[in-house]
Amino acid sequence: MSGTREASGTRDISGDGPAYGFYGDDFTGATDTLAHLTRAGLRTMLFFAPPDAARLSMLGRLDAVGIAGAARTMAPHAQHQELAHVGAAFAALGVRVMHYKVCSTFDSAPQTGSIGVAIQTLREYCPNPLVAVVGGQPNLRRYCVFGELFAAAGADDHQQSIYRIDRHPTMSRHPVTPMGEADLRVHLQRQGLGNVQSIDWRCYAGGDTVLQKELDCRLESKPDAVLFDVLDDSHLRAIGRLIARHATVQAPLLAVGASSVAHAYASALNDAAEREEVNAVPVPLARARGPVFVLAGSLSPLTEVQIAAAHSYLRVELDPLQVTGDAASAYLAERVAAITGPLRDGRNVLAFTTRRAAQVGDATDGTDAGGVLPQLAHACAALLQAVLGKVSLQRIGIAGGDTSSVAVRALDAWGLSYLAPLPAGVTVCRLHADRSELDGMEIMLKGGQMGDADLFEQLLNGYAVDEAANG
Missing domain, CATH: 3.40.980.20 (Four-carbon acid sugar kinase, nucleotide binding domain)
Structure with missing residues (x-):
């Protein structure tokens, strides 16, 4: 694909610029978010630095833009500097949803890759009272139940076991950011967020009206963030509709989580358009043409x-x-x-x-x-x-x-x-x-x-x- 060719994706949405902006705290996770958005039909490009006007003009209209970074390895001061630059760039583009993409295991620490520092920095560019933290990614077997995170481990899908994250055989012993706390509310509080509210999985059964009422109650205390449980894709669709609605009324909105945030957002757009995902069956990867x-x-x-x-x-x-x-x-x-x-x-x-x-x-x-x-x-x-x-x-x-x-x-x-x-x-x-x-x-x-x-x-x-x- 030529460097001057238009980004992949065919979905057409309203607005003059990209409605969705995401920053990946490492490159691997950023490419997963890129995949989710593109497969949903959104014209998406992932950049290595905030793009200038000439680059954007060359690419044509984009529905979503991403920036691949390395904030998960940074100390708080460097992380703040990096994300302030990113937040200003996204704000200038006029995005409606600003997504801080983290690992689906949420591994981070107060002094390394702090999610709390990220939220405090990016919220300066997102006046929306809702900061949504999406706690799971079901397609990767990451689940959030009553605020606690669980993740699968093992190379074979049929032999994978699900562990609470603080007992996960790998993530509990991560050499830099070991996950010693499964309750994501406590995990975020230790990173400087004093008031983290939560929406548990039972709220989704009542439909969008009940979910909105539950959220309104949580927002009365002016929380630093609201954590949403996730057990399956139906929960993501409900969260996506809520995020899209709040972003339309009081944009821009900050959302934090794995690629499940993009999944939730894209599903809401497709539901609103009463259509299936454009690329529901992905194009297969062909055999390599050389070594x-x-x-x-x-x-x-x-x-x-x-x-x-x-x-x-x-x-x-x-x-x-x-x-x-x-x-x-x-x-x-x-x-x-x-x-x-x-x-x-x-x-x-x-x-x-x-x-x-x-x-x-x-x-x-x-x-x-x-x-x-x-x-x-x-x-x-x-x-x-x-x-x-x-x-x-x-x-x-x-x-x-x-x-x-x-x-x-x-x-x-x-x-x-x-x-x-x-x-x-x-x-x-x-x-x-x-x-x-x-x-x-x-x-x-x-x-x-x-x-x-x-x-x-x-x-x-x-x-x-x-x-x-x-x-």
Whole structure:
């Protein structure tokens, strides 16, 4: 897809500019939100920085715009600076809904990626009295019940168990932002939000009128945020109608949550138009037309399973101590040669950080190398730049939230548009760049907890999503 071509999606909605703006606190989550909106028929583009007027004019009319960031790794001061810039940009665009996209597990902490800091910063640009926190994402098996968050764990859909988030085998031991509290109201209060009200799942059964009355009662105390339980898609549709109604009357409105916020919003638009989603059956991902390169900086147990199942790839190990040590330049050059030679010969290559990275950080269940050793994510980004400087590729994959954010930002590109889905919250996008050798490259970004066991094989061989996988 050319860098000057119109963003994907066909839905036409009222208004002069984009009605929906979202900021992803990491790149992998931002691409999932991009997928939800585009599949609902909204013309959507994901940018790496707030777009200027010339860029927007080149793209034509957009229904939704996103900015992929890295706020989940930031300290409060840096996070405030980043999000104040984003909030001002969205306000200038006139968005009706401003969505702060967080991980579906809500992992964050007062000093790292604070959701409380995000809400306090962005609310300055959203005068609407409602700050809606959407607590679950059913298609990823994330559920919020009476304010408490639950999430699935396991590589096999049929063997996944559901855990309260503070007992989740991975997220309760996250090396940077461990989830030690399941009640999201308490979790947000610890991040500076003194008054967090909640709407529990029983309120949805009474219909929109009952739900609005319940919300009116909560808003009387002028809360910092209102948390909404989510157990299934019908709850998201009810929340979406409420958000759309409040945004129309008192815009703009701040919404916080995973891609379920976008799902809720898009379903409300489609309900109002009395039509089905434009792309209810997603376009399948075709087999790659050339060799595929995957860079795995994630240390999650699921990514480890995915690496072991990547039988079609030559594996190249990356020692975290050597790639970040005193002789890193020489080691990096040697690893780049070990990767680019086979790629030129038409072989698929998977480069991955060894478990030694987790041992160094004393976090054997770490979800991302960048969280354990911050410099490792930057080293992976340098490796990716060097590889793409020596060999032209049509499709690549990056595993790890921090690794994805840093690596993609290091490329000379400006945005992403949606191409096709892979299972369990993973999206394949088109890269948009002013450099012809990068423009149109297909790129998969995935967090440590996302994807099937054979995800990297799916990236190579293609994947046709059925109704069950679509979620």
